[in-house]
Amino acid sequence: MSETPASTQFELFNEDYRLVERRSARSRHLRVEVRSASEVRLVYPRWVARAQALAFLREREGWVREKLAELRQVQAQRQVPELRWDGQGELLFHGRRLPLRLVPASGLRPQLRFEPESVSLFAAPQLGLQPRHLELILRRGLLQRARQEAKQLLEDEGRRLGVQAAGLRVNDPRTQWGSCNPGGLICLSWRLLMAPPEVFRYVVVHELCHLVHRNHSPRFWALVERQMPGHDEQRAWLRENGGLLQDWLPKE
Numbered sequence: 001m002s003e004t005p006a007s008t009q010f011e012l013f014n015e016d017y018r019l020v021e022r023r024s025a026r027s028r029h030l031r032v033e034v035r036s037a038s039e040v041r042l043v044y045p046r047w048v049a050r051a052q053a054l055a056f057l058r059e060r061e062g063w064v065r066e067k068l069a070e071l072r073q074v075q076a077q078r079q080v081p082e083l084r085w086d087g088q089g090e091l092l093f094h095g096r097r098l099p100l101r102l103v104p105a106s107g108l109r110p111q112l113r114f115e116p117e118s119v120s121l122f123a124a125p126q127l128g129l130q131p132r133h134l135e136l137i138l139r140r141g142l143l144q145r146a147r148q149e150a151k152q153l154l155e156d157e158g159r160r161l162g163v164q165a166a167g168l169r170v171n172d173p174r175t176q177w178g179s180c181n182p183g184g185l186i187c188l189s190w191r192l193l194m195a196p197p198e199v200f201r202y203v204v205v206h207e208l209c210h211l212v213h214r215n216h217s218p219r220f221w222a223l224v225e226r227q228m229p230g231h232d233e234q235r236a237w238l239r240e241n242g243g244l245l246q247d248w249l250p251k252e
């Protein structure tokens, strides 16, 4: 990609990818490049109007999405290990891969504990738990922990913004990290627990801001930015790694 002083650059954000626009003195044709699993570049000559360039991109949207999906799949295959209980297992938690341990315990109630450098499931050997049971206990523990963290974030960020959600639901939606319904109920994905804490916080702030602005208008984004300066970084993380969060402990 040749850079010229005459080129200008815009950046458009949508939830799926970052669009970088280059208006270049040197380029002679319109072109769309899928640069990575999260970035698409639109290059167009100076004599082409921006609206025309965007229309050109829209015509190729199907192709762009196919390419992005391919790249994301490759990324996911590279990164997600099987769930293992033999001491070699790992779990994604707060944006880090932590060792997942199965620890023999005397209590009859299995317990999942989050420690700074590992996640441990304490279970009595005489229970004879099979991997299937262990996974269920793990999923239940993660959901419970996600609820706790979501509740705390909602309280803290709601207070800062001066709003209060009508309620909270934490579940496993396939397509959204969070949502806010017209009644003010906020739903969040438990999978945000696997993301860095700031990403979780960003989604909570985003949904709370919808209690003020029920749209994605510039005023909405200005409020998000005021509550969480630099939130583009968190959005980029989600675009880049969202697929990964879905691939760990896939939805059954």
Ligand SMILES: [Zn+2]
Pocket: 206, 210, 215, 216
């Ligand atoms: Zn939104």
